[in-house]
Amino acid sequence: MQAVLNVALPVFGIILCGYLAGRVKLLGATSSEALNAFVYWFALPPLIFIGMAVTPVDRILNTDFILTVSLGILGTGVFVVLGSRYLFGNRGASNGLHAMTALFSNTGYMGIPLFIAAFGEDRVLPAVTATVLNMFFYGAMTAWVAAVKDEADRRSAGAIAAGILVALAKNPLVVAPVLGLGLSAAQLTVPVPLENLCRILGNAAAPGALFALGLFLVGQRITAGLAEVSWITFFKLIGQPALTWYFAFHVFEMDQFWAVSAVLLAALPTGALVFVTAQQNGVYVQRASAGIVMSTVFSVVTLTAILAWFGKV
Numbered sequence: 001m002q003a004v005l006n007v008a009l010p011v012f013g014i015i016l017c018g019y020l021a022g023r024v025k026l027l028g029a030t031s032s033e034a035l036n037a038f039v040y041w042f043a044l045p046p047l048i049f050i051g052m053a054v055t056p057v058d059r060i061l062n063t064d065f066i067l068t069v070s071l072g073i074l075g076t077g078v079f080v081v082l083g084s085r086y087l088f089g090n091r092g093a094s095n096g097l098h099a100m101t102a103l104f105s106n107t108g109y110m111g112i113p114l115f116i117a118a119f120g121e122d123r124v125l126p127a128v129t130a131t132v133l134n135m136f137f138y139g140a141m142t143a144w145v146a147a148v149k150d151e152a153d154r155r156s157a158g159a160i161a162a163g164i165l166v167a168l169a170k171n172p173l174v175v176a177p178v179l180g181l182g183l184s185a186a187q188l189t190v191p192v193p194l195e196n197l198c199r200i201l202g203n204a205a206a207p208g209a210l211f212a213l214g215l216f217l218v219g220q221r222i223t224a225g226l227a228e229v230s231w232i233t234f235f236k237l238i239g240q241p242a243l244t245w246y247f248a249f250h251v252f253e254m255d256q257f258w259a260v261s262a263v264l265l266a267a268l269p270t271g272a273l274v275f276v277t278a279q280q281n282g283v284y285v286q287r288a289s290a291g292i293v294m295s296t297v298f299s300v301v302t303l304t305a306i307l308a309w310f311g312k313v
Contacts, residue, residue, distance in 0.1 A: 008300050012205050015293070018214020019058045027215060035212035036276045044273070047108075047202025051128070052180025053190050064252040067249045068262045069130055071251075072135060072244030073103050080235050090284075092127070093149035097277065097284035100141050101291040102232040102289050103240065106271035107131040114268075115261075117309060121214040126261035132177060133170050139174035142277045146171075149281050158239035209272040213289060217280065222290045229310050232270075232291045237302045240266035260310045267302050269295035 052060075064164045077099055084090040084098040105111065111127040147166070168174050183190065190198075244266035248259040270292045278288040 015208040015214040017212035022215040022218035032212045034216035039208040043205035045172040049176040049180040050198035051182040051266045068247040078239040092282045094220040096145045100274045105268040143168040163253035229290045233295045236295045243298045269299040
């Protein structure tokens with residue numbers, strides 16, 4: 001419990017700071033959008049790039065772990081997307097952001113600190129690998145949302161696919177890991193000034209996104225759409241880790257630590273970056289922010305249960 005609280009409470013603390021800044025009008029309504037733009041274009045891409053560039057490729061490519069995490073996301077996504085479309089009537093970009101809110105784990109801002117607190121810095125690699133996977137997923141889904149948000153249901157499949165490819169090529173959250181992986185694979189050393197610049201900018205990504213979320217929550221009804229947000233939270237905290245557990249323990253062969261790590265990472269709450277994408281595109285903003293808050297609250301229980309099962313609480 002203590003390891004989870006050590007990470008969850010600061011996350012809530014930053015969100016609260018943003019909320020209070022907006023509530024007492026220290027910052028205006030447009031500040032949230034400005035902060036999100038900074039995170040999206042200037043803070044997060046350097047963080048991803050340098051993380052990939054300085055990590056040896058062979059340390060990242062644990063095939064069974066990668067397949068387990070990926071199939072957990074994709075398998076859960078089938079149920080999530082169908083429910084989003086036929087139970088809640090979402091289409092196009094709204095459907096994509098519904099899926100992102102239910103599937104995108106907070107591996108970077110919560111997973112890595114949680115692993116350090118629970119297992120030590122020398123056992124954080126699963127969280128790093130999952131973060132890389134999550135960023136590719138996040139980048140692809142962000143590109144999808146940007147490509148279909150205006151007229152998804154009136155264009156041909158080919159036109160939508162072309163739009164997604166163009167959006168991917170221009171998306172900093174896709175370009176950054178690709179460049180980083182390229183440098184790592186080529187065994188090229190990042191110049192020290194560039195590395196320091198990337199790390200300084202990257203350090204602002206987590207607090208910036210969480211603070212912006214708090215600003216946005218001023219005047220918003222978190223309880224609006226409670227049935228849909230509860231559905232999202234269920235699949236994020238229970239459905240996805242349950243399916244991941246099946247692949248980790250009954251399909252692929254991994255050692256105990258990597259298998260449980262896959263389940264633990266799948267059970268993390270929704271990452272704040274989903275809110276960044278929602279606000280950038282003006283779609284599904286209230287539901288995304290409510291899903292982040294609700295899943296973070298209830299993840300204290302689910303994560304503690306998994307850590308207790310692993311014998312670390």
